[in-house]
Amino acid sequence: MSRAALLVLADGRFPAGGHAHSGGAEPAVEAGRIRNAEDLAAFCRGRLHTTGLTSAALAAAAAHGLDPLALDEAADARTPSPALRAVARKLGRQLMRAARATWPSPDLAVLAEARPRGAHQPVVLGLTARAAGLGPEDAAHCVAYETVSGPATAAVRLLSLNPFEATAVLARLAPELDRVAEQAAAAVHHGIDALPAASAPLLDISAEAHAAWPVRLFAS
DSSP states (O other), X not given: OOHHHHHHHHOTTSSSSGGGOOTTHHHHHHTTSOXXXXXXHHXXXXXXXXXXXXXXXXXXXXXXXXXXXXXXXXXXXXXXXHHHHHHHHHHHHHHHHHHHHHSOOHHHHHHHHHOTTOOOHHHHHHHHHHHTTOOHHXXXXXXXHHHHHHHHHHHHHHHOOOHHHHHHHHHHTHHHHHHHHHHHHHHGGGOGGGSOOOOOHHHHHXXXXXXXXXXXXXXX
16 A cells, blocks of 8 residues: 555645635635635535545445445435536546546546546545555545545635635644544445435535536636
């Protein structure tokens, strides 16, 4: 298992397209729900323990070796917002391109052929982690970190928030990131149907509204 591979996969500069998405932060800022670092911490914590946990478990399951096509269907069932399903598949397609160039594997090739328009991003990430020699908890950590780092980075741009404050938010959430990753990785031993299905209805509603904006800074 390579610690360096985990750093590469979790790096925000990995060319998978995540920089163009705010993780729901843009509509939350517009609605006045994120105004400062304290609000950002609350938003990230809520996202982490709901959709973050769900996505982390899907990624962990794929890294564990569960059927990626069945996991992709499970991801669909756990994503009620059409806008977020489209985003997840677009990000999955972009990640697939980067992953196959970086860590080519038969499993990635099979999924790419079966889902030419893109599989859900957490499923692709889990297979990517597996191809890189990483385990389920590593994959879950990547997703958990991405769940909060995306909104934190977006808040810096949207609010001109001090980046030191945004980074401090992430640092203070670190123990919770670890717990979510551990919970997600533990769930894979009970089968796909038992994977977490936590949701955040306000994120779903905001995503649908955001997708209809004529002008926006972030794609989602």
